[in-house]
Amino acid sequence: MSSFLRPADATEPHPTEPRVTEPQPTPPPSDRRVYRPVSSHLAIAPPVSVVIPAMNEAANLPYVFKTLPDWIHEVVLVDGNSTDDTVRTARALRPDVTVVQQRGQGKGDALITGFAVCTGDIIVMVDADGSADGNEIVSYVSALVAGADFAKGSRFANGGGTDDMTPVRKLGNRVLTALVNAKFGARYTDLCYGYNAFWRRCLDEIALDCAGFEVETLMNIRVVKAGLRVQEIPSHEYLRIHGVSNLRAVRDGIRVLKVILRERGGRRKRTPRPALITGEAL
């Protein structure tokens, strides 16, 4: 007999009576089955990790942490041997923060270290200088749950902007972006920008191996070569709040150029998938 037709068990309460059930523990936010509202129109199940590379950013962390949405699963701060109160400030602001100390040097090394300890399915990279608005994370995450593999921030896509780039950096970024587009068949509007998000599984495909500010370029090239679906997200880069940039335009521009030249010979692993929207790598 089908279980649907089974006569009601006398010991079972009538369907209209309230059932006495054991109290269930609240599932941890990392539970992949739990939907969490991330906006008035969207709820998502995958946990989101935010990785923040920080070197002497104590004064900026209060602003950075304040804009992070409350549905974030975890915040991983990668400390670059800061000599100020970066670590203590992070822990005071957010006792549940995961702090990791990077072994090597440079932003790339810091991000690789942070990615390795993330437990979320989605990883968002956010700078610690106050230039990135955490309220934009929902746009990145929306693109990923809608089908993108890599959500790439762009200050030069429609709706994006920057208050932080000098004319020299703008020019260098533009030239390097054009070079990457020409060499790898991408359609990027920005290249050296630190605000990006991706599914953690992408890390297997892009196998990052670099130390410095060339890290974003390397990611942007490797995702094209791997045939991943990339969607650009218009983003506004605000002025660094306190302190000065660690980037040196000429030195780091040359590092970026070397990565582009080194990666040039690579081939796409897979046939690219159908386009999503503007800015995707084809």
Ligand SMILES: Nc1nc2c(ncn2[C@@H]2O[C@H](COP(=O)(O)OP(=O)(O)O)[C@@H](O)[C@H]2O)c(=O)[nH]1
């Ligand atoms: N952990 C770590 N973070 C770094 C390092 N270099 C830069 N960062 C961080 O990377 C982010 C971007 O660096 P920033 O100096 O603002 O460069 P810019 O945004 O390109 O001008 C900031 O949060 C920095 O604190 C490093 O060597 N180690």
Ligand SMILES: [Mg+2]
């Ligand atoms: Mg900055």
